[in-house]
Amino acid sequence: MSVVGHQPPPFFHRGPAPFARLLFFVALSLLLLVLDLRFHTLELARQVVAIVTYPLQRLASAPLEGHERWNNYLSSFAALEQENQALRHQQLATANLLLRQEHLELENQRLRALLDMKSRQPVSSQVAEILYSARDPFARRVILDKGAQQHINPGQVVIDEKGVIGQVTRVFPLLAEVTLITDKDQAIPVQIVRNGLRSVLFGAGAGNLELRFLAANADVQVGDVLVTSGLDDVYLPGLPVAKVVRVDRDTTYAFARILCEPIPGVERHGQVLVLGRREALPPAPPEPEVKEKSGKGRKAAK
Amino acid sequence: MMQPMHGSKRILRPVRDWFIWATLLLAVFLNLIPFGRLYGVPDWVALTLTFWCIREPLKVGMSAAFLLGVVMDVSFASVMGQHSLAYVLLAFTASGLARRILQFSLLQQALQILPLLLGMQVVMLAARMSVGSEFPGLLYFLDSITATLLWYPLTYLLLLPQYQPMEKDENRPI
Secondary structure, rough: OOOOOOOOOOOHHOOOOHHHHHHHHHHHHHHHHHHHHOOOOOOOHHHHHHHHHHHHHHHHHHHHHHHHHHHHOOOOOOHHHHHHHHHHHHHHHHHHHHHHHHHHHHHHHHHHHHOOOOOOOOOOEEEEEEEEOHHHHOOOEEEOOOOHHHHHOOOOOEEEEOOOOEEEEEOOOOOOOEEOOOOOOOOOEEEEEOOOOEEEEEEEEEOEEEEEOOOOOOOOOOOOOOEOOOOOOOOOOOOOEEEEEEEEEOOOOOOOOEEEEOOOOOOOOEEEEEEEEOOOOOOOOHHHHHHHHHHHHHHHOO | OOOOOOOOOOOOOOOOOOHHHHHHHHHHHEEEEEEEOOOOOHHHHHHHHHHHHHHHOOOOOHHHHHHHHHHHHOOOOOOOOOOHHHHHHHHHHHHHOOOOOOOOOHHHHHHHHHHHHHHHHHHHHHHHHOOOOOOOOOHHHHHHHHHOOOOHHHHHHHHHHHHOOOOOOOOOOO
C-alpha cells in the first residue's frame, strides 16, 4: 500500500505476484508441450540442453557401468569357459549356413541378373551398445552410445542377434535414442512366415505387441512367427520380430485380438546392430504426380 | 531468511546461495543415474526443489522450477514441457504453503509433502495420457512415497551448514 508520492521501500519489491508468475510459466510449459507434440520443432533446443548435460549424464552412468564391468571381471573362470564352449558350438552349427550363404547369394545374384530383376541392395551396419533405458515411465526407449558423430540417422533399424528391437527416433551428437517395438506409438509392418499374411504390428504396453485389424477368421495360430515384410522402405524383409502367444476370436468384434511377444531380448541390455538406410524402392508411376503438380501450379497462378 | 524450526526453535544462519544451487545440481546428477524402469526411485530434483521452495521461497521459485524441468525433460527423454509444467505447479504450491508447513514437526511436514509430490506425478500422468501414452501402472506412484520417507533425513542434511555457528565459543549456548 503506497501513499501517493511515496514508493514502497525496496525491501518489499518481489516482482510480479506469484499467481501471475504461475500463469506465465504454465503457459510457457503448455506451449512447449504443444510445440513438441504437435509440431516437433523443439529438436534444436533439445540438442543444446543434451550437449550441456552430456558430461553430467556420462558421469552419472559411470557407477553403473563400473559395476557391470566389475561383475564381468569377477565372473568365474568356469562360467567363462562354459560360455566359450557354447559359443564355439553355436559357431560350428551356424558355420554350415554361413558358408553356404555366400554361394546362395552369388546364385541369387546370377538368377536375378538372368531374370532381369533389380538386385538386392547390400546394407551397411554398425555395432552399438545400449547404455541404459530412458527413465521415462510412459514410453519404452533405450539410449545407444553412438550418435550423429558416428553417422547414425533417425529412422534406422536396430536389431540384436535374434531380431528387430526398434528404430532410432532421435539422434544427439554422441547418443541416439531408440524407440523399442514394444512402445505404444511404434508400428512395424510384418508378415506371417507360415502363410505370408501381411499386417502391421503395434506395441501394446507391458512389453507385449498386438496385431490389429485382422478379421476374426484370419488364419493366425498361436506360435506363428512374424517377420518384417519390407513393404515400408525402412525395414529389410525377413527380420524376425515376434511370436503369436494368444488369439481371441470374439465374434462380437469385427477383428480378432492377437497378442504377440517379441522374439529378441527387447527389454534387455547389451550390444545391438544399427542397420544402414535402405535404398528407396523405385517411385510409383508418375502420372498422378504430374496432375497434382499442374493442379498446384494452377492454384498458385490463381 | 532465518526461519525457526519447530523442534529446537534455534536461530539458523542464513543460507548461502551457492549451497542451494549446488544441492539442486547434485539432485539433477542423482536423477541422471540410469535406473531404467525401476519403481520407487525418488525424483530428487522435485524433492530438493520442494525443500528450498518451502525454506527459501524468495530465492528458489517457479523460474528455477521451469529451468530444472526443461533439463529433466531432455535427460529423461520425455516430452518437452512435461516436467517443467509439473515442477512449476509444485513450486507454486510449495512456496504458497511454506509458512503453514513450517509450523509442523518434521514428520507432520512429510505428511503434507506427500500430496504435493503425488499431485506433481498426477500432472505428469495427465500430460502424457492426454496424448495417448501407455499407463505405467500404479507402482509409478511409489516414487513419491519413497521421496516422502526421505524428507526427515533430507531436512537435516540440507540444513547442516546453517546449524554451524559463525565462530566457535564454548560459553555460548547456540
